[in-house]
Amino acid sequence: MCGFIGYVNGTNPLNHKEIIENMMNTIIHRGPDSGGIHADDQVTLGFRRLSIIDLTEGANQPLYNEAGDIVLIFNGEIYNFMTLRAELVDKGYQFKTHSDSEVLLHGYAEYGFELVHKLRGMFAFCIWDKKNDLQFIARDGFGIKPLYYTENTTDGTIIFGSEIKSFLPHPSFKKEFNNDALRPYLTFQYSAMDETFFKGVYKLPPGHFMVIKNRKITKIEKYWDKKFSASKGSLEETIANIRETVAASVKAHQISDVKVGSFLSGGIDSSYIAALLKPDKSFSVGFSDYEAMFNETNLAKDLSDILGIQNERKYVSAEECFKALPTIQWHMDEPQSNPSSVPLYFLSELARKDVTVVLSGEGADEIFGGYEWYKPSAKMQKYEKLPLGVRKTIAGLAGALPKNAYTNFLKKGAQTVEERFIGEAVVWDEKDAFNVLKPAYRKGPSVHDITKRIYAEVPGDDDVTKMQYLDLNLWLPGDILLKADKMSMAHSIELRVPFLDKEVMEMAKKIPTEHRVNEADTKYALRQAALEELPEEWAKRKKLGFPVPIRHWLREERYYNLVKEAFTAEYAKEFFDTEQLVTYLDAHYKGEHNYARYIWTVYVFLVWYNCFFIEDTKWTKLKGTRHNEMASHSDL
Incomplete structure (x- = not known):
């Protein structure tokens, strides 16, 4: 749901309404249904809305309290908003909408910073408290929704928002490349530091809130942790707890005033969610010419038939993927070379034809112990x-x-x-x-x-627990959730992740390690729990991930030449020993070694750098256009 951009005004005299409008236009894909602006002498806020709950104009943002001295912009969903609403009504608060957004507004007035402890959902928000001259900015505990901020400006402006690209139109923002970001990126495949590829632009960490007071960042504080504290319960108790808690989470995550569907592969995670949700439609993607090697769509279709769900699927060609890559990296804001970003982009495009909300299976591996790395x-x-x-x-x-x-x-x-x-x-x-x-x-x-x-x-x-904790705090928000948000919002579709629910995590923290991972299997207890909803073939299937035939594409002359052109471009020489890059490329092309991931990771970075630092004027002109218009700008 939605996206926002805002800033604490700096010292330069500017036309703030015009500036915020330009900034909002760069994220119109996040909220095509409506937009709203708040501008005063101290703070300027912009909001783009994707209508999900309470579709009326009264639920548009920015949202104000009755006195007009508390202002809210909010991206996400609060799944326990009805419970919180009832509590606040009992305390005398009056609601003018049926939206979950208004709960944040009155909840802050009642609980202050303690509000974040009461929230169950995915969120990033800013509350402008005029009376106390502060901005209260918070991000959900898993980092499902992105939130960036910077003080790297010429006049003391502090900018914050859902996407970095929305910072670019501000005349005081200093767009600079962060030299320190490239080295770790090559190994991790994503931006792994709090500071981004844009110098001085930071991610607010998951489970943290930030306070800006008197035009200064005065506090960044952690409010929720994901540390495990295993109990000694029996396997039967663990399985029963998983079934009850995950089912309740799926029920909470399907609250919507628009159509809800489900992403579906052949693995247990998305299959379990789809089986509990039973939507009208599920959505799957495979690859043209590689159906036998890189295809789970048949499995998704088979399960959909068993569950009585209509399955929509699409096969994507190498040409489509390479053509879309600049658009994908523009939406990502930072280089991200996880190959699954590409099919996820097309999967979101497919789903948007039928629904506005989809449920997906992200997070189960990190919470329940699903990766082979974990298995002893x-x-x-x-x-x-x-x-x-x-x-x-x-x-x-x-x-x-x-x-x-x-x-x-x-x-x-x-x-x-x-x-x-x-x-x-x-x-x-x-x-x-x-x-x-x-x-x-x-x-x-x-x-x-x-x-x-x-x-x-x-x-x-x-x-095992150490590895899970590392992935929960690094890999999950830095890679998995970021691409899930950016690729779905590129097509104005909201992706929800029921496994990444506060109540699910609190339950999972207590699961004994041997019920998560043991010599028999990964996600051991989750697989046992899923047998109540899924055929054994699906509940016990080994993890495949989202395989993409990159190594094969890079052995085709057309794509070899395309990548070689990027590797030998003048701007590539600024960063790399390009002769060494071509050596890797040639060895892979000839079949002497599989360097596909090395090559793809560098190529993605160069595509991203070209978008934001070489041909940036072309891309900034795209503000205000929809994703299908942007797709034509892909000449790399």
């Missing part, structure tokens, strides 16, 4: 019975031998989880990334500089 290896468990000192000595000897599966095993066996696991995504080897970069871009933080602060929060947990 029987061989490694036996090897780790040797003293660590002995294993380190063996690893040192293995380091002098040629790399192979055996030496990698011996070296891994001498590492702690903090040393060997940096998150679900690992693309470029860190040493290779360092060597391919020009010196000015080698100064960014190492991957362990980024992960160690998160690991430091859970020093006493077991290895």
Whole structure:
């Protein structure tokens, strides 16, 4: 639902209504139904609405209290708004709409900053409290909804909003490339720092709120944590708790005054959500020419038939994917090379023809332990019975031998989880990334500089829990949820994630580690719980992810030449040893090595950089246009 942009006015005399209108136009895809502006001597706020709950004009934003001294702009959904509304009515508050937005307005008046502890939902919002001269800005606990802010301006303006691109039209904003962001990106495949690829532009971390008072950022505070605290309940109790809590979450997430559908692959996560929701339609995407290798749409169709749901599916070609890539990266705001962003873009486009809201299965892997990384290896468990000192000595000897599966095993066996696991995504080897970069871009933080602060929060947990906690706080908001939000909102569709619910997380925190991951399976208890709703074939199917045939595309002459042109472009030489890039590309093209992810990650960055720093005037002219118009601007 929606998007917003706002700023605390700086010292330069500006036409704030004209400026905020231009800024709002860059995110019209987030809210095509209506727009609204608040402008006064201190604060300027803009809002674009995608109408989901209470479709009347009275629910449009900015929203004001009766006195007009509290102003709200809000992106997201509050799923417990009816309960909160009843509490506030009992306290004497009068509501003029049936929207969830108004709960935030009166909730702040009653509870102040403590409001965030009462919210169950996905959200990013700003409340302008005129009487106390402060802006209260908050983001949901998982980071489902994005929220950026910056003080990197020429006149003291503080800008905040749903998308970075909306900062660009402000005349005081200083658009600068962040040299430190590229090094970790190559390994993580996404922007892994709080500071973004735009210098001085930051993400408000999930589960945090920020206070701006007297035109200064005075507080950034964490209000919710996702640390596990496992109990000793039986497997039967765990399964019963999962069934009850997930079913209740799906029920809460289907509240809407518009049509709701479901994304559906062949895996357990989206299948479980679809089985509980039972929408009229489900939506799936595959790849033309690779149906046998990269296709779960048949599985989605089979389950839809079993559930009595109509399945809509689309096959996407390599040409469509490459053509759409600049548009995809423009919507992402920062380079993001997770290949699944591409099919997700087309999946959202497909769903938007029929519905405005979709439910999806993101988050189950991080909460319930679904990644193969988490699963203990029987061989490694036996090897780790040797003293660590002995294993380190063996690893040192293995380091002098040629790399192979055996030496990698011996070296891994001498590492702690903090040393060997940096998150679900690992693309470029860190040493290779360092060597391919020009010196000015080698100064960014190492991957362990980024992960160690998160690991430091859970020093006493077991290895599985540590890995889950890292992914919940890094990979999930930085990659999974960001692309889910940006790719769905690119097509003016709201994506909801019932597994990433406050009540689900509070329940999951107590699940014993062996019920999450064990030698038998990943997501062990969740799979058992899903058997009540799904055929065993779906409940127990191994995780496939969202496979994309990039390695095959890059061995076609047409796309090899397209990427080579980008690798040898003059602006690429600013960042990379381009001769080394072409060496990787040629080796992959000839089938000598699979460097597809290395190549794709660099290529995506160059496409993104071209959009925002080379041909940025062309892209900023797109403000106010819809996504289908933008798709024609894809000549890279």
